[in-house]
Amino acid sequence: MAQINSAARGNSDLRETLTGIHLALQSLYAQTGTTPLSKVDTTTAAFTAPPAPSKLAVNGANGNFSVSITTPQSAGNAPIYQEISSSPVANFVSGVVTYPVSTGTNYVLPNPGVTLYWRLRSSYNQQNWSSYLAQPGAVSSGLMSSAATGSNLSLNQSNYATVDSVADGSSATVRVYGSGGVGTAWTSVLGGSSRVIPSGTMMNVAYAANGFVVWDGQKYQLKPQLAQTFPDAWVPVGKVSVIANGSGLVLPVIRAVVTGGAIVAYQIVSPGNGLTSAPLLSITDSSGTGATATAVVSAGAVTQIDPGNAGSGYSSSPTVTASGGVSGGAAGGGGATGNNGGRLYADV
């Protein structure tokens, strides 16, 4: 009121008019809950208008969303910040995920097996944003193929089981056990989780049976085809091959060539079959001593004999005997009377 009196300077009509305006404004403030405006010469915060909307294109494939943003031509060199958000519903009233603000214009967002709606808004200063620009229609990311997954993702599976076979009379026994030895449980690891699976002994398994051992949740199964171990809840354990002397392993027949009492060469009469390691060669004779030789195996058969010491005093017909030939097997090869009728040759 002091300001009104000062301004009117004794002019009662002017003072009455100004007082009326003042009271009317006070009434308006009370009704609207507002306050008087600041002086027009007070410095206000700088306002930067948002840029024109950028163009948004989202495509889904192989479990990923590929986001591509095209900025307006008039943007010049000024960086434009983009804020992308998605929602499973078209009106974005629920399930909204807002991704970090960035000036980037291309993203690949992994999110397999979902269908989402997408929208975008732009800003020069991350304070004043343009209105949202939504891409028409929903986009499906699709399913991710195993080849598209990175290493160490949760799909990775490993186990700490040993699978082997031992001869047991007319059949073999396939054993599954852990690092503690036969009869100890083992651990299956799938991504970040693991579980302990009991040890097992499968008896009465026929020789010459190649199979894939799988844990079905209750027991082990021995399947001839790898694909038969693929049901979702099953745990592939290992691959086992059970062989025996009489059915799977044929030892080579080697003959020595003697000149002047020394063995100067070897003849491979029969290369053998089913060998998984070089057989041991022992050379016996009624008079000669000292000769040594080493067999070279390829594709299950002997392809070469490397002579060692030639020896001396040999007769014209020394005997060369091959034994072993099974990786990890006992000397003499695996067999029904041996202690290792088969071998594990691969983990799944």
Next chain:
Amino acid sequence: MYSLHEQYLDVASGFHVIELRDERGNRHLIQLAVGHDGCPACGAVHPKDSLGALDPGAAIARVNEALNTSHQQMLDYADKHGLIVR
């Protein structure tokens, strides 16, 4: 010590499944193959020819004895050195 917990014939896989358990809940499975996959495509299982010669009781006793022997060896070690067993 391990002892027989349960046994059953699983027709789908062709195994006589025998489960042994010890007092701590550790499990060991003995599986006698009484059938073999006759058809990899349909999974049909056919009985083996040697079923008459199979002796499940002897198999259980043999495996059980092996498991308990190794178990007893550990208990003997604990007893020798005065260790408590958990």
